[in-house]
Amino acid sequence: MADTAAAETLTELPLAGLHAGLGAKFVPFAGYAMPVQYAAGVMAEHLWTREKAGLFDVSHMGQVRLPKDALAALEGLIPADLLGLPEGRQRYGVFTNDAGGVLDDLMVAHRAGDVFVVVNAACKVQDLAHLRAHVAGVEEVTDRALLALQGPLAEAALAGLVPGVAAMRFMDVAVLEWDGCDLWISRSGYTGEDGFEISVPVERAEAFARALLADGRVAPIGLGARDSLRLEAGLPLYGQEMDQGISPVEAGQGWSIGKARRPGGARAGGFPGAGIILDQLERGAPRRRVGLRPEGRAPMRAGVTLHADADGPAIGHITSGGFGPSLGAPVALGLIDAGVPADATLYGDVRGKRLPAAQVPLPFVTPGYKR
Amino acid sequence: MKYTEDHEWLSLDGDIVTVGITEYAAQQLGDVVFVELPEVETQVAKGDEIVVIESVKAASDIVAPIEGEIVEVNEALVDNPALVNEDPTGEAWFFKIKIEDTAALDDFMDEDEYKDHIGE
Numbered sequence: 001m002a003d004t005a006a007a008e009t010l011t012e013l014p015l016a017g018l019h020a021g022l023g024a025k026f027v028p029f030a031g032y033a034m035p036v037q038y039a040a041g042v043m044a045e046h047l048w049t050r051e052k053a054g055l056f057d058v059s060h061m062g063q064v065r066l067p068k069d070a071l072a073a074l075e076g077l078i079p080a081d082l083l084g085l086p087e088g089r090q091r092y093g094v095f096t097n098d099a100g101g102v103l104d105d106l107m108v109a110h111r112a113g114d115v116f117v118v119v120n121a122a123c124k125v126q127d128l129a130h131l132r133a134h135v136a137g138v139e140e141v142t143d144r145a146l147l148a149l150q151g152p153l154a155e156a157a158l159a160g161l162v163p164g165v166a167a168m169r170f171m172d173v174a175v176l177e178w179d180g181c182d183l184w185i186s187r188s189g190y191t192g193e194d195g196f197e198i199s200v201p202v203e204r205a206e207a208f209a210r211a212l213l214a215d216g217r218v219a220p221i222g223l224g225a226r227d228s229l230r231l232e233a234g235l236p237l238y239g240q241e242m243d244q245g246i247s248p249v250e251a252g253q254g255w256s257i258g259k260a261r262r263p264g265g266a267r268a269g270g271f272p273g274a275g276i277i278l279d280q281l282e283r284g285a286p287r288r289r290v291g292l293r294p295e296g297r298a299p300m301r302a303g304v305t306l307h308a309d310a311d312g313p314a315i316g317h318i319t320s321g322g323f324g325p326s327l328g329a330p331v332a333l334g335l336i337d338a339g340v341p342a343d344a345t346l347y348g349d350v351r352g353k354r355l356p357a358a359q360v361p362l363p364f365v366t367p368g369y370k371r
Numbered sequence: 372m373k374y375t376e377d378h379e380w381l382s383l384d385g386d387i388v389t390v391g392i393t394e395y396a397a398q399q400l401g402d403v404v405f406v407e408l409p410e411v412e413t414q415v416a417k418g419d420e421i422v423v424i425e426s427v428k429a430a431s432d433i434v435a436p437i438e439g440e441i442v443e444v445n446e447a448l449v450d451n452p453a454l455v456n457e458d459p460t461g462e463a464w465f466f467k468i469k470i471e472d473t474a475a476l477d478d479f480m481d482e483d484e485y486k487d488h489i490g491e
Contacts, residue, residue: 036428037401041401041402042401042402042427042428043401043402043427044402046427224401224427224428227428228427297404297405297449297452298405298407298425299404299405299425299430301430322427323404323405323425323427325402325427330404330405351423
């Protein structure tokens with residue numbers, strides 16, 4: 001029950017002082033001291049974000065700028081249609097490896113003067129090395145914080161400071177001014193709600209965050225609720241649903257492979273592991289990702305083995321699981337053998353007991369994206 | 372009321388000890404979403420993991436603080452785990468143990484010693 005002691009040296013977020021003042025509890029995550037929750041607690045923060053607007057500090061994530069002509073080279077690493085990405089738009093993608101696995105997932109924004117990429121904190125050192133080995137002009141952005149404002153009232157709250165955001169649609173990107181500084185804004189997020197991700201110069205980040213928090217509709221939200229929100233939204237977390245041994249098709253992210261990159265497309269293949277991944281798209285992958293609703297109240301956490309019946313061998317495992325505050329019930333994501341029927345009840349081995357869980361369509365909650 | 376280093380409180384009535392977790396422990400756990408209780412009439416040894424308690428984020432155990440027989444469990448927690456956060460030292464008791472030797476309770480901390488233990 002004691003707080004995890006940080007043995008390694010943790011990097012503090014630029015807004016660590018603000019978080020501490022708001023009553024944050026910190027945990028080590030990807031080398032950073034991250035606010036996992038504030039005084040309200042994970043449950044209240046989760047529900048607040050679904051009803052109002054939650055402010056998340058995601059400055060631990062990697063922000064990278066590339067030259068505008070880097071999209072072609074990026075296609076050599078990512079099976080998304082990036083040359084077809086219009087200026088002012090952002091697209092989800094994955095870095096693949098030769099085995100058809102995933103090195104990281106990321107967002108790629110095509111902006112007026114450059115390409116802006118956001119990668120996961122835990123992978124950013126490797127991602128930068130990977131990018132630099134294949135793409136010219138890679139520049140890590142280290143002088144900007146990254147905040148996310150998520151929830152049905154995010155637009156109203158942010159538009160009070162930056163009116164231009166109201167005109168943006170889901171996955172639009174724009175550079176908009178607030179109080180004399182440039183905000184790099186995308187209409188996107190990781191909660192299943194409408195919202196924005198905002199890159200702000202470090203020296204103005206606290207003033208900007210305080211301006212948002214001064215709005216009664218906005219509350220600070222920690223990493224704990226970020227995880228339960230994304231889980232309910234059926235969004236994969238790198239290292240859980242995807243890793244170097246799980247393909248994007250198995251992880252349910254095959255949709256991110258653009259038509260142009262598929263067999264018969266204008267630029268078919270041409271990314272690491274293309275042979276394996278495109279074959280899986282055509283003929284099916286050995287495993288598939290499923291959404292699960294365990295019966296009863298016991299959460300099924302990552303690592304719980306899944307079985308097709310109450311006494312059979314494992315046919316997969318839970319990759320992420322916990323309690324879904326909006327559903328008032330446990331929810332989980334699993335990776336299972338593709339041969340298991342889609343309507344079969346599965347059984348999770350929880351502390352030696354086989355507990356039933358129904359396969360259900362993802363996401364668990366209806367997304368609020370403004371398309 | 373007596374306290375353990377595992378942040379349990381113990382309340383003695385005759386030879387029956389009622390066990391719950393402290394306010395401090397409930398706060399550390401965060402929102403409790405699941406509680407699994409032991410069977411009544413189970414004989415438990417000190418240190419046995421007999422309750423599973425899960426918060427939004429993680430699972431933990433509650434151990435038997437003392438040797439004895441479980442004579443009653445608080446089924447209300449199974450249906451309403453949030454009670455643990457709302458009233459940890461009152462309504463949200465976990466189980467009652469019938470003990471042989473009531474003097475064994477003398478080994479536990481009193482309130483002042485527990486407050487020192489958690490640094491209050």
